[in-house]
Amino acid sequence: MRQITIARDVYLDTSVIVNAIIGGMHHSESCLQFCYQLAQAESHVYFSRIVRLEFSQALRNLASRAQLPEDLRSTYGLDDWYNYMVRERWLQFGVSQFADFLRHFPDVTELPFSRAIWEHSVKVMAFTNLQSHDAIHIATARRYRISHFAACDSDFQRVDGLKILLIRDGSLFRQ
Amino acid sequence: MAEKTPKHGIKRRTLSRTRRAGRFNVASVNRSRIRSDSHEDAAVIVYRHDTHRRVEPFRPAIRVTKPISLEELLGNDNDELRAVIDAPDHHSS
Numbered sequence: 001m002r003q004i005t006i007a008r009d010v011y012l013d014t015s016v017i018v019n020a021i022i023g024g025m026h027h028s029e030s031c032l033q034f035c036y037q038l039a040q041a042e043s044h045v046y047f048s049r050i051v052r053l054e055f056s057q058a059l060r061n062l063a064s065r066a067q068l069p070e071d072l073r074s075t076y077g078l079d080d081w082y083n084y085m086v087r088e089r090w091l092q093f094g095v096s097q098f099a100d101f102l103r104h105f106p107d108v109t110e111l112p113f114s115r116a117i118w119e120h121s122v123k124v125m126a127f128t129n130l131q132s133h134d135a136i137h138i139a140t141a142r143r144y145r146i147s148h149f150a151a152c153d154s155d156f157q158r159v160d161g162l163k164i165l166l167i168r169d170g171s172l173f174r175q
Numbered sequence: 176m177a178e179k180t181p182k183h184g185i186k187r188r189t190l191s192r193t194r195r196a197g198r199f200n201v202a203s204v205n206r207s208r209i210r211s212d213s214h215e216d217a218a219v220i221v222y223r224h225d226t227h228r229r230v231e232p233f234r235p236a237i238r239v240t241k242p243i244s245l246e247e248l249l250g251n252d253n254d255e256l257r258a259v260i261d262a263p264d265h266h267s268s
Contacts, residue, residue, distance in 0.1 A: 069238065
């Protein structure tokens with residue numbers, strides 16, 4: 001992966017966070033290395049509150065997937081998913097992983113999701129044809145004037161006015 | 176440690192400068208860094224951790240044996256999102 005100059009303030013899209021927390025994904029290694037560089041450079045990291053929403057949904061979806069290793073499935077008894085205790089234990093484990101991930105950065109800011117951001121995201125959807133969640137991230141970064149936006153999805157390159165850092169295995173470049 | 180709940184429902188915790196230097200999850204409102212002019216700033220949460228420490232690489236405990244697409248992983252029916260949009264604190268004026 002090519003090294004880039006690490007910005008002082010960087011907005012992390014859900015894709016970067018999920019890829020860093022869930023190892024073995026297509027872009028996990030790049031995201032882990034990128035986040036490590038951010039932490040070393042003591043960059044200020046920003047993310048939207050909706051990341052929590054998306055991450056908990058990812059945990060739920062992941063629990064029913066065969067892609068999880070058998071030892072993890074058996075440790076958390078995921079084959080018994082309809083048991084409340086199983087679900088709670090797995091989701092809390094995921095939440096602790098999220099917290100551990102954030103602790104690697106010296107400065108982290110969680111940004112709210114507001115009606116104004118939602119309204120702006122609709123304009124972003126219209127202009128760029130992004131999906132709603134992606135547009136909310138763009139609208140949030142713009143509202144708080146965070147110019148560097150890190151994501152794994154190349155669709156974000158359709159967005160103007162932000163420096164899109166595309167974090168993908170095999171390539172890392174700035175727009 | 177002083178702890179109070181501000182009017183927009185986000186738990187706010189104020190720690191002394193000495194304690195902020197330690198490794199704590201500090202949730203506080205930081206208006207100076209966020210350049211916005213609405214009351215929504217009150218919902219911004221800043222987590223500060225000790226900057227004078229060695230950064231260790233993050234090693235995820237959740238690891239898939241075969242990659243799953245992000246679309247599949249993040250897919251939902253948007254009920255949760257609507258719940259956020261309709262949250263009372265975002266409708267107060």
